[in-house]
Amino acid sequence: MPQGVLRGKAWKFGDNINTDLISPAQYMELDYESIGRHAMEGVMPGFADRISKGDFIVAGENFGSGSSRETAQIALKYAGVGGVIAKSFARIFFRNSINTGLPVLELQEVDRIDQGDELEIDLAKGEVKNLSKNESYAVPPLPPNVRELVEAGGLIPYLKAKLQNT
Amino acid sequence: MTITEKILASAAGKEKVAPGEIVTVKVDLAMMTDIIGPRIEIAERLKELGARVWDPEKVVVVSDHYTPPATARQADIVKFTREWAQSQGIQRYHEYEGACHQILAEKGYIKPGMVAVGTDSHTCMGGAVGAFATGIGSTEMLGVLVTGEIWFKVPATIKVIWEGKPGAGVMAKDLILKTCGVIGHAGATYRALEFTGPAINALPMDERWCIANMAVEMGAKNGIIEADEVTAAFFQKIGVDEGKHFSSDPDAAYLQIIRLDAGQLEPQVACPPAVDQVHPIREVAGERIDQAYVGSCTGGRLNDLKAVAKILEGRKVAKNVRLLVSPASRDVYLEALKAGLLETIAAAGGVILAPTCGACVGAHSGLLAAGERCISATNRNFVGRMGSPQAEVYLASPATVAASAIEGRIADPRPYLEG
Numbered sequence: 001m002p003q004g005v006l007r008g009k010a011w012k013f014g015d016n017i018n019t020d021l022i023s024p025a026q027y028m029e030l031d032y033e034s035i036g037r038h039a040m041e042g043v044m045p046g047f048a049d050r051i052s053k054g055d056f057i058v059a060g061e062n063f064g065s066g067s068s069r070e071t072a073q074i075a076l077k078y079a080g081v082g083g084v085i086a087k088s089f090a091r092i093f094f095r096n097s098i099n100t101g102l103p104v105l106e107l108q109e110v111d112r113i114d115q116g117d118e119l120e121i122d123l124a125k126g127e128v129k130n131l132s133k134n135e136s137y138a139v140p141p142l143p144p145n146v147r148e149l150v151e152a153g154g155l156i157p158y159l160k161a162k163l164q165n166t
Numbered sequence: 167m168t169i170t171e172k173i174l175a176s177a178a179g180k181e182k183v184a185p186g187e188i189v190t191v192k193v194d195l196a197m198m199t200d201i202i203g204p205r206i207e208i209a210e211r212l213k214e215l216g217a218r219v220w221d222p223e224k225v226v227v228v229s230d231h232y233t234p235p236a237t238a239r240q241a242d243i244v245k246f247t248r249e250w251a252q253s254q255g256i257q258r259y260h261e262y263e264g265a266c267h268q269i270l271a272e273k274g275y276i277k278p279g280m281v282a283v284g285t286d287s288h289t290c291m292g293g294a295v296g297a298f299a300t301g302i303g304s305t306e307m308l309g310v311l312v313t314g315e316i317w318f319k320v321p322a323t324i325k326v327i328w329e330g331k332p333g334a335g336v337m338a339k340d341l342i343l344k345t346c347g348v349i350g351h352a353g354a355t356y357r358a359l360e361f362t363g364p365a366i367n368a369l370p371m372d373e374r375w376c377i378a379n380m381a382v383e384m385g386a387k388n389g390i391i392e393a394d395e396v397t398a399a400f401f402q403k404i405g406v407d408e409g410k411h412f413s414s415d416p417d418a419a420y421l422q423i424i425r426l427d428a429g430q431l432e433p434q435v436a437c438p439p440a441v442d443q444v445h446p447i448r449e450v451a452g453e454r455i456d457q458a459y460v461g462s463c464t465g466g467r468l469n470d471l472k473a474v475a476k477i478l479e480g481r482k483v484a485k486n487v488r489l490l491v492s493p494a495s496r497d498v499y500l501e502a503l504k505a506g507l508l509e510t511i512a513a514a515g516g517v518i519l520a521p522t523c524g525a526c527v528g529a530h531s532g533l534l535a536a537g538e539r540c541i542s543a544t545n546r547n548f549v550g551r552m553g554s555p556q557a558e559v560y561l562a563s564p565a566t567v568a569a570s571a572i573e574g575r576i577a578d579p580r581p582y583l584e585g
């Protein structure tokens with residue numbers, strides 16, 4: 001996961017945004033760029049064209065339910081999504097995001113954020129600032145072993161470091 | 167401790183574990199598919215890390231989503247998957263043989279007491295034999311392939327007790343759909359689901375897989391059924407050593423206990439677009455359908471095809487409907503062929519497809535057009551799952567799918583089984 005401060009606009013979605021909505025299976029055989037162009041097509045056709053690089057998805061409960069396919073992460077990353085903030089995540093999606101370095105933050109105050117709000121996320125501090133509303137929300141800390149992964153930048157850099165040390 | 171806790175403790179080399187604790191466990195079985203397997207980074211990253219698969223004997227690779235390939239690109243993916251498996255010395259590579267979870271089941275790869283992971287969310291199906299089995303992503307799998315280990319937060323367990331005895335025409339699929347309706351699409355997120363009670367114990371192995379398969383539809387990490395004589399008889403039949411049975415302690419702590427009664431249960435239908443929009447058949451009967459689908463790792467086993475053939479025997483599929491049947495595996499296909507089930511289905515107007523994920527995942531072999539409706543014995547009815555985002559999918563038991571195919575609208579299978 002990238003370190004430092006991320007900035008972008010909020011794109012609001014509801015509850016139970018599943019992997020078939022994030023990245024329908026029929027596009028899975030395409031190259032990553034094309035998978036990205038179809039991101040979120042199931043809920044918002046044209047999403048990838050409408051957002052600016054670094055914008056955030058802000059969703060309700062159970063984001064990413066369904067399949068274990070990492071094409072969901074690929075779709076979001078290639079569409080230019082800077083991170084996902086949701087009230088809760090489906091567990092495989094959450095893990096996959098940590099492993100592939102897509103910032104994911106669990107936040108109860110999601111309803112305070114409106115479509116188009118300017119957000120600033122400080123990953124190290126665990127803080128989401130809503131610049132449009134002049135508010136800030138604290139993100140609950142991750143367990144230590146997960147933090148270690150996040151700090152390494154995902155599972156692959158983590159493994160690399162580990163393999164080099166043995 | 168619960169079964170899940172005991173398996174994780176044992177795999178972590180610990181006496182005891184408690185929910186919430188993070189443990190690193192040894193993996194006994196790692197499964198990958200064509201769609202989310204070597205081709206999504208795994209092969210390339212493994213090379214980049216200069217690593218090889220930690221133990222090829224513990225790895226299974228199945229090309230099932232893109233077989234038979236509908237496009238040249240799908241064919242490329244299958245070829246890549248096959249060649250990668252060979253290059254890594256993985257003997258247990260299967261293609262054109264059926265859905266990955268069914269392969270793990272019928273070949274005896276998944277056994278009681280194991281820790282199994284797979285790059286497919288329905289890997290939880292393996293819990294039907296009392297294993298800890300769960301789905302992971304492909305980057306996570308890369309970690310497993312390099313280290314042979316994975317970390318888990320020990321899940322708290324929700325116990326689902328099914329009392330009573332289901333009536334004729336009520337299948338395991340109805341039990342698990344009802345469970346999804348009660349628990350909800352995200353109601354078991356991060357939890358283990360332990361299925362027990364007289365109605366579960368009485369289920370044959372074929373039906374138990376269907377129960378554990380859908381644990382993930384409630385967000386669960388794993389679904390598990392304690393191994394018993396039925397499990398032992400299954401392993402004896404396929405001639406595979408049955409591994410280690412674990413059972414929950416009588417004083418094991420559960421987060422929640424849910425009691426349901428199979429005796430009172432009607433056939434159930436999950437309405438689009440969510441697996442937890444579950445209604446008894448009488449509330450949805452009569453809805454028009456265009457396609458009826460029986461197949462997948464959820465509803466394409468021999469018992470399922472028997473139920474379908476029994477209802478179709480001497481009858482015809484409605485004119486405006488296509489019934490597609492994809493046996494869950496080559497073995498199931500062959501057994502159904504020998505038993506005359508496929509003939510009955512074809513004579514009724516059903517189309518027999520290759521054993522494949524195909525339409526279940528919306529990749530090929532029976533996708534839906536905009537505005538079409540399908541009743542399906544699979545496990546997901548999300549928007550766009552089986553083709554057009556404007557199509558609708560209802561989930562039901564193979565018996566309900568067969569009865570609906572005859573009537574051209576959603577129909578109760580029970581009248582077809584009387585007398």
Ligand code: SF4
Pocket residue numbers: 230231265266267286288461462463464522523524526527544545
């Ligand atoms: S049959 Fe369907 S649910 Fe089963 S593994 Fe294949 S795509 Fe997934």
